[in-house]
Amino acid sequence: GNSVTQMEGPVTLSEEAFLTINCTYTATGYPSLFWYVQYPGEGLQLLLKATKADDKGSNKGFEATYRKETTSFHLEKGSVQVSDSAVYFCALSDNTGNQFYFGTGTSLTVIP
Amino acid sequence: DTEVTQTPKHLVMGMTNKKSLKCEQHMGHRAMYWYKQKAKKPPELMFVYSYEKLSINESVPSRFSPECPNSSLLNLHLHALQPEDSALYLCASSQVSSTDTQYFGPGTRLTVL
Numbered sequence: 459g460n461s462v463t464q465m466e467g468p469v470t471l472s473e474e475a476f477l478t479i480n481c482t483y484t485a486t487g488y489p490s491l492f493w494y495v496q497y498p499g500e501g502l503q504l505l506l507k508a509t510k511a512d513d514k515g516s517n518k519g520f521e522a523t524y525r526k527e528t529t530s531f532h533l534e535k536g537s538v539q540v541s542d543s544a545v546y547f548c549a550l551s552d553n554t555g556n557q558f559y560f561g562t563g564t565s566l567t568v569i570p
Numbered sequence: 571d572t573e574v575t576q577t578p579k580h581l582v583m584g585m586t587n588k589k590s591l592k593c594e595q596h597m598g599h600r601a602m603y604w605y606k607q608k609a610k611k612p613p614e615l616m617f618v619y620s621y622e623k624l625s626i627n628e629s630v631p632s633r634f635s636p637e638c639p640n641s642s643l644l645n646l647h648l649h650a651l652q653p654e655d656s657a658l659y660l661c662a663s664s665q666v667s668s669t670d671t672q673y674f675g676p677g678t679r680l681t682v683l
Contacts, residue, residue, distance in 0.1 A: 492671065501576075501660055502613070502674040547612055551670070557626070558672055560612035 460485045464548045464561030471538055471568050479533040479564045481522075481548035491515075491524050491531040492549040496563075502547065505533075538568045573597075574675035576661050582681045585651060591678045593644040593661030602644040603672065604636060605660040613660055619644060620666055651682045 465480040483491065490509045494502040506515030511526035520535045531548060548561040574595045583589050593602065601620050605613035618626035619638040633655075635647040644661055658679055662672040 490670075494674075499679075501574075501658075501676040502662075504671055504673065507671060545610075551672075557615065557618075563610070563612050565610070 460489070460550055460552050460557075460559045462548050462550050462559050462561040465564050467563070468565040468567060471566070473540055473568055473570050474537045475568075477533070477535040477538045477542075477566070479546055479548075479566070481531045481533065481561060483529050483531065483548075483550050483559075485529075485550055485552055485559075487553045489553065490551045491522070492551065492558075493520070493522055493531070493533050494547045494549060496545045496547065498544070505546070538566070540568045540570055542566060543568050574661055574663055574673050576659075576675035576678050578678055579676065580679045580681075582683065583648065583651065584683050585653075587651075588647070588649045590648065591646040591659055591661075591680075593646075593663075593675055594642055595663040595673070596642055597663060597673065598641075599663035599673075600641055600666040601664045601670075602638060603662040603664075604634075604644070604646050605662065607658040607660055607677070617646075648680075651680075653682050656680055656682045 461484045463482045492507045493505040495505045496502050506517045508515040508524035514523045522531050522533045545563045545565045547563045550559045577592045604616040607613045616630045617636045622638045633650045637645040658677045660677045661675040664670045664672045
């Protein structure tokens with residue numbers, strides 16, 4: 459079946475630190491992969507996505523590369539800001555139906 | 571415009587009340603979704619509508635009743651809820667393709683007393 463395994467949190471970093479949040483997946487076929495961000499009290503916002511192997515999604519300084527060989531889609535940012543404090547969800551959309559498979563979410567807190 | 575709107579933003583209801591949550595999108599998407607999200611958890615899929623027809627119902631109790639009056643609107647009718655139904659209810663929409671991006675609304679924070 460399809461599933462997403464996401465790095466356990468919470469993660470606390472100092473401002474300007476490097477961020478990595480690990481995400482690996484199990485899927486049949488050729489899924490699309492997504493990172494969503496949820497700020498406190500809000501809905502989910504699409505952060506970036508990749509639809510095929512070796513694609514790199516990027517937005518607001520965040521990047522993730524679709525690695526089929528390691529079934530991974532790790533989220534990275536070179537220098538985090540306090541405003542990046544949020545919960546990050548890795549998600550997979552397979553090609554068999556209108557379903558998303560979410561990871562458990564990783565809470566990030568960035569301190570000044 | 572990639573906006574999905576939801577009303578109300580907050581809702582408090584008693585266990586005997588009947589209320590409705592509303593969701594609207596004008597992106598021309600033909601798939602719409604209801605999710606339930608508890609604190610510190612990922613969203614859980616409740617219902618999927620594809621071309622205004624219910625295509626997925628994830629064994630949701632009958633006290634939740636979805637409705638899709640047209641391609642832009644999605645409602646969730648609530649009746650006889652339990653306190654454990656208190657959660658953030660998220661609506662999303664996408665093109666009718668399994669690999670397309672889902673765009674989420676801001677959610678309705680529901681409290682059942």
